[in-house]
Amino acid sequence: MTNITHIVDSFYPAPSATKYAHISSEFPMHRGESLNQLTIAYETWGELNADRSNALFIFTGLSPSAHAASSDRDKSQGWWEFMIGPGKPIDTNIYYVICMNSLGSCFGTTGPASLNPATQKPYRLDFPDLTIEDIANAGYQLLQHLQIRQLDTLLGVSLGGMSALAASIMHSGISRRLILISSASSSTAYAIAIRSLQREMIVNDPMWLEGNYRFDKPPASGMKMARKMGLSSYRSADEWQQRFGRKRITSQPKKPFGAEFEVQSYLEYNSEKFIGSFDPNCYLYLSRAMDWFEACSHGEGVLENAFEKIVLDHVLIIGVESDSLFPIWQQQELAEAMRSSGHQVSYAALESIHGHDAFLVDETEFAPLLKNFLNNK
């Protein structure tokens, strides 16, 4: 099985502390078809206790790897460094923390950039339709592999919140507690518009080649624009106004209609980093999965019916007022439907200026909330 991992690694290296679960049984996909084998990449922090009851599992957003925080095995900063570690809000002296690279992503877990064992070539568009439910089921498989019967806490951010919700509905009692951050039971029309336009940028790039690009020659222009649009939707206009305003860069535009303002060079720098580090087909699959997700489909179209299938002690729902992609009314909707279906709910609407990405940067707002919730057994 190591072949798969190595070949994927050659294009999109997984972080060095990544562990792998190789699932050799058939993995049926939610919309039909199945994977004959499945590799799940994950990372852990802390120690699993004797009765295997102190696990905290994290589903990530669309693009991160499983490297949520540094550790002795990988000292590089993780994507949620301020949150996870000894004495931090997600305290690795107390919890055995697991973060999974999503199914369909490209940092070690099987996805469109992985080798299809049937053809010995990358799946590309032959990868089966990917849904949030499949990501949730991959997480469940990983827990089986780790012989964890019930999590202390299941936590999901953004797309990962959808995955955590789906896992809670489809696998009753998977976790004693649930934390959903900047997530939703489905995508809004606006989010669908924004994300489908990002996908259009990629598939319209002549270098995409119907998904058959060389991994070292990706559709860079499409990926760059899609990432810029992503960044524009992840942060709030007010934050950018404070941060960049109308500050200009000192150099003259390098090409017709090139960058003149700092906000443009910020977008240029951050989108440039994305090219070659995230697989375009994986991006397309994961992005579309978010548009498709409808938690209510698990309850004959009624959200409360779906949520009645969930068994847990307490759910924490956190949203951000300035989030345009997963707006605050969607967090309220989650909280109300959870309450209506009989669950104990804590709900927080944060006034952070940082938009959808606030959980990644706003330690002041998020750290105490999570610390309090996790300490309150």
Place this chain on the structure above:
Amino acid sequence: MTNITHIVDSFYPAPSATKYAHISSEFPMHRGESLNQLTIAYETWGELNADRSNALFIFTGLSPSAHAASSDRDKSQGWWEFMIGPGKPIDTNIYYVICMNSLGSCFGTTGPASLNPATQKPYRLDFPDLTIEDIANAGYQLLQHLQIRQLDTLLGVSLGGMSALAASIMHSGISRRLILISSASSSTAYAIAIRSLQREMIVNDPMWLEGNYRFDKPPASGMKMARKMGLSSYRSADEWQQRFGRKRITSQPKKPFGAEFEVQSYLEYNSEKFIGSFDPNCYLYLSRAMDWFEACSHGEGVLENAFEKIVLDHVLIIGVESDSLFPIWQQQELAEAMRSSGHQVSYAALESIHGHDAFLVDETEFAPLLKNFLNNK
């Protein structure tokens, strides 16, 4: 001079009621260079009174032509049909209404798609740098041509609001009254991010050919995406949620990652219409002009100093709470700076759900405001 008009007409036909002012004197541009001759396309409604004192002049947003309303000469619906006409809020029984196609646009007024008289080829990227001040000065030229010394009312929407503001600052006393709708004294970092990404979509389209595309083979993919992004920023997420929600289209996607939701087919339909009907280079020039504009540059960096150059009786400023492109705080800023610089100001913050485009569609909110202001001599 008719040559110019006819050649432009062949690609981007001006509406049939368009009139033309041919300015044969040199027209200096704000950032340097100049045009040797200038054609200004405009349309009028109503009758100019004997003392030439009843004129109401409209600067448009980025993409419309001068055809703001129907008339006997052109019965097709204009872009502000509900607002302009006999007995309507802008009452053509009272006012002589003039709407100008912006300098740099492609519906009869000189712009990058027009024939450069020096080369007998279209200007394309040889068109001089275009600023809001140039559009304002073209408007002033048109008033000279029409022998109108002072307007009753100068009105601008969106980009046109910036033009009206610039004209008011640079040509003191140009109008007795001023109406600025969903406009600003400069663009926010977010608006710059969104617009520069739209420009990137166009210049990254291989069909753009450094601006040398054939007019019948424009960079369609880039223009389509830029328009979709425009539409996404012009309307509010709440409006789309009400209008489209998660409604699906009945047909299957026609290509990989193709449209599945109604909001996508709405964007597809409306952006498809834009291709071939608006010139890509004109779009680039006008879009960048908005990013560049800084009213405070006319007052050594202080908005109030710039506004002290304005001479008028009364200014009406209207903004919309759900506008993400010209947010409500920019309207408040305009109103406060106008008051601080000694002007009589009426200010309205509308709760319309229709975002930046509200003035185009929200008759209920906008019509009474304009009617009352215009009747209150």
